Amino acid sequence: MSDSNLRHVAIIMDGNNRWAKQRGLAGVAGHKVGVERIRDAMSACEDLGVEVLTVFAFSSENWKRPPLEVEALMSLFLLYLKNEAKALKKKGVSLRVIGNRSRFSPSIQKAIAAAEALTTEGKMTLVIAADYGGRWDIAQAAQQLAREVSEGHLLVDAIDENLLHRHTAMANLPPLDLLIRTGGEMRISNFLLWQCAYTELYFSDKLWPDFDGDELKKAAASFHERQRRFGLTGDQIVAGLSIA
Secondary structure: OOOOOOOEEEEEOOOHHHHHHHOOOOHHHHHHHHHHHHHHHHHHHHHHOOOEEEEEEEEHHHHHOOHHHHHHHHHHHHHHHHHHHHHHHHHOEEEEEEOOHHHOOHHHHHHHHHHHHHOOOOOEEEEEEEEEOHHHHHHHHHHHHHHHHHOOOOOHHHOOHHHHHOOOOOOOOOOOOEEEEOOOOOOOOOOOOOOOOOOEEEEOOOOHHHOOHHHHHHHHHHHHOOOOOOOOOHHHHHOOOOOO
16 A cells, blocks of 8 residues: 655665575575575565665675675675666666665666666666765765865855755755664664654664565555654644654
8 A cells, every 4th residue: 555654764674694605605696595585685676666775785884794795795896787787777777876886887887777778767766775885975966065165156155955965966856764784783783874864763672684575565554653743742743743
């Protein structure tokens, strides 16, 4: 059932390595199964009427992982971009990648651009955060504003929250409503720090390869049971007041 109150869901897909280790497999095996769960999450979001699904695929800090694991993740990312773009287009899903692309190989950068170009007109958006960090997002927005000031196009006093927001990675997408983290950890790990200001948080003990569409719908049900106040009191919300 469609519900416009839940327009944008983000997921920290944690637990792939632990899932694989429990089964005596290499860590990349968990990541491969995790790709299937992205498809499940997209189907569940479609059922729920969610417009945007954002997944945390590779953080700025993940470069510190063992070189063989990073190499395997890059190969999997490249394979996903090449194989999935046509399927996403067919399903009416636009693909968007956010993060610092400069550290990716030329082949991955080319695959990102090609996948985005092929899927420009989807009714739903899948955002993949790759080499992304919330602090990086805020810093690059500040850099853009600083550049405009230095070039004489912007006054310092004109900079406010709204202007900074317009330079963040997801400025033209609906506000983030629900952030889900799988794997049992209760932290947001430098993900969408700016966007999470009033986001509802949901933590699941399920490892990501075990987190299917039904689990996402449980998270959505929890979201709909909550009262989102945005600084108002509960009585004000009940009375139907809105933020000016």
